Amino acid sequence: MPQSRGSTRREFIKVAMAAAVAPTLGFATQAAEKLSLELPPLPYAYDALEPYIDAETMRLHHQKHHAAYITGLAKAVEQAPELRRKTLEELLLSLSSLPESVRTAVRNHGGGHYNHSLFWQCLAPKAQASPEGPLAAAIARDFGSFDSFKESFTKQAMAIFGSGWAWLVWDAGKLRVETTPNQDTPLGVRKKPILGLDLWEHAYYLRYQWRRAEYIAAFWHVVNWPAVAALFHNLVQRA
Ligand SMILES: [Fe+2]
Structure with missing residues (x-):
């Protein structure tokens, strides 16, 4: 059946957005062959x-915390310039093979750079309440309903002890909720985060102090x- 002009336009916007977001996160594109040590501007x-x-x-959060992770990663690159030949995602996927002298710095600062770059893209003013299209269908398939997904994500985000992240990840054909401590990423060879929530206190303490539940409730807006x-869409296309 031929696509309507509206659906064609929506598809174009989706693909254009994926192309815009992917290089920031180090997905394998021609433009992302080298490590980026630039602070990505907020959209x-x-x-x-x-x-x-x-x-x-x-x-x-953007100018100080995210920038500090990039500075930390840049110091590791000074010690091991060969790191520049890989994307951030490739570095994080090969931590065990990196020189021991920079491994922890790449894990912490590189992870911080990756996680925050994704986080900014996951936020928007005047956001719609829930996803549409294939993502909505996949959430309903893998969690039962959108409300069940939100409940699971919120419960796991609340359970993080100390600092960390809650994620919606695409894991070998299935959506899952995961958490990671510190600046660890949930990246795996066949696993990619598509939504992240920063649960370090620096992400919410000024407004919400100890009230993490209120911050999580606000996040959904x-x-x-x-x-x-x-x-x-980008991950499903590559699967
Ligand atoms: Fe943060």
Whole structure:
């Protein structure tokens, strides 16, 4: 059946968004053959996510915390310049084969760079409440319903002891919720994160203090579902 002009346009937007997001995250594209040590600009203003995530938190989080991870990774690259020949994702997938002198720095600072680059893309002002299309269908298939997915994600995010991340990952053909401690990523050879929530206190303490549950509830108001769907689409296309 021929596609309508509307659905063709939606498909174009999805693919264009996937192409825009993928290089930042080090997915295997021609443009991402080398390690990026640039702080990616936010795709919105620091105050764009108010009142759910405040402007000061966003500014410090991006300009100080994310930037510090890149500085830490750059110091590791000074010690081992050959790291530049791999994408960030490739480095994180091959931690055990990296020189021991830089392995922990790449894991922590490289992980921080990767996780935050994804996190910014997962957020948007005036976001829609839930995904549509194939991602919505996959969530319903793998979790029972969107509400069940949110419940599982929230429960696991609340259970993280100390600092870490909650994720929606594509794992060999199935969507799963996972958590990682510190700046570890959930990356695996056949596993990719498509949505992440930063649960370090620096991500929410100014506005929410100890009230992590309120921060998680606010997060659902600013999830950029079209961007998450674009990452999902990109992975399904490559599977
Ligand atoms: Fe963070």
